[in-house]
Amino acid sequence: MSEIKHSFVRTNGINMHVAETGEGFPVVFCHGFPEMWYSWRHQMEALAEARFRAIAPDQRGYGETEAPAPIEAYTQRKLVGDIVGMLDALGIGKCVIVGHDWGGMVAWNTALMARDRVERVIGINTPFIPRSPVKPTDAMRAMAAGGFHYILYFQTPGVAEAELERDVARSLRGFYQDPPEIDPTEIRKSVPGVFGPAGGGLLDRFSDRPHGKFLTDEDFDVFVRAFKRSGFRGGLNWYRCIDRNWEESAGQTDRIEQPALMITAERDVVLRPEMAEGMKTWVPNLRKTVLIKGSGHWTQQEKPAEVNAAILDFLSDLKK
Template sequence: MSDLQHKFVDTNGIRMHYVEQGAGPLVVLCHGWPESWYSWRHQIPALAAAGFRVVAPDQRGYGQSDAPAPIESYNILNLVGDIVGLVNSLGVESAVIVGHDWGAPVAWNSVLLRPDIFRAIALLSVPYFPRGAMRPTDGMKALAGDQHFYQLYFQEPGKVEKELDADPRRSMAMVLYSASGDAPRDGEFSFLFPKTKKFIETGTVPAKLPPWLTEADLDFFAGEFKRAGFRGGINWYRNADRNWELTPFLDGAKLRQPAVFAAGEHDVVGKMIPGGYELAGAFTPNLKKKVIIPGAGHWVQQERPNEINQVLIEFMKSL
């Protein structure tokens, strides 16, 4: 089987780093926050071995890809434009797109805006739900009440990245462990926290890493954020209202491509969205399968790689 190749492409005004492996129909893997192409380390070889050409970029603001300074350059139309440019550069006509966490909105907006390119979609952790009537930060304020909601906390430029940049390895250990299925239920990451606390104080740094995360994995993630800083990825959150303002034409849009959804039983996202994972499929008429993995948390493709690989390969082979 072909080895993992590191490549760069100029797309939508940025230089983007991506990894590629395999030959066959194209699959694009979009990571979330705070991650990189590396969060797909278990899927890339498995999908390549199953007969697919797999491409996993460091998205805008992450890893070895460019991180433009202006906050507004991280709006959803740019994030989709980056992926479209990447696919066009590969000389193929169509692709299946997979998104985890923040990568899920990138994936579903890619599918909604360019159905001519993206023929099917897999969403991990975050189910598709259409643009709503309420400005996102107003919804967040209603949810937060008299507490901090982490996405609102992230809105102030310079604040949370300073906390996270101080010790990237500790920050990554805390975020990865606390949002996983291995964190004790009373020590898991909460998306709401008291106003007396900083975000960096809301999770647990484990004495011993969970079995799915090695010291080498943590070193890799920490090294990427040491180089790139956390600001680029955090800027995605600072475009929540801008994305809403840019996309009124997507009001109530249904996702009609063949789709699959998978998440961990203990994923905090399921608690954050009203209706949680029951929603998956409500706006996706062609949802082929929904899988909730017992015991897993937010980093489902890292925590339960075999189950996720099986879901993805079965879905892609059925297309």
């Protein structure tokens, strides 16, 4: 494996931990919840071998990057500012930006808010979604119809933290599971984000099984150590800004001009492949959509060869 270099940069008022490897056109990887830079280890190695400069930060609130206390410190504007400041600190003018889960939101929003810094954009599981006419939490309450919606559960400060930090390994085992062994068409029949009737916590809905086969025990321990150190508050605060993001995006364009690639996962129960349908309306230069068969939510770790192949094909003409 290529050597990973670690550094800290000052960006947007915080110290950010950055992992990177390789030389060539810079490709920035943005992780989701609950993850960290290490989620991109397979892609970083493949990109470095293909003569790209692979860069994966621990984003605000995660890993060894600072976690400011105020909830409002985690808006998309702040998170995009972190990426732009990181590029400045690293002496990078333009990059390709790749994002998965919440990192996908950062990638698309960086392409919108800092157009001159993004050459191309890649979404993994997270499609570009135009601004809703309705406040997000209001839409989720209507969707949940009285059931348990995990994002609504995350809204009250301290509640999810107490549950998830009680036993970090148990919590991460609940998240890091292999995809459900059901027909993918059955996934469409459930309501995204809604897990059963109201009451109780999130882990009540996750069986305590061994972590998914896409992680070795050593990989899993990397995540456990990181979240024992950082806790979950920073990552949860991203969810608590969803209405703020909606308010701040009023009047913002809903059009991504850069060349784009969308990678979807057949068995992701929340970020479903059909969510990317019609995306070309807002992303006119969407060059390709790739469906990763058999993958659940943790796509870049579950199916690294397929994800790497799609990324490298999309970026083949950017090699130096």
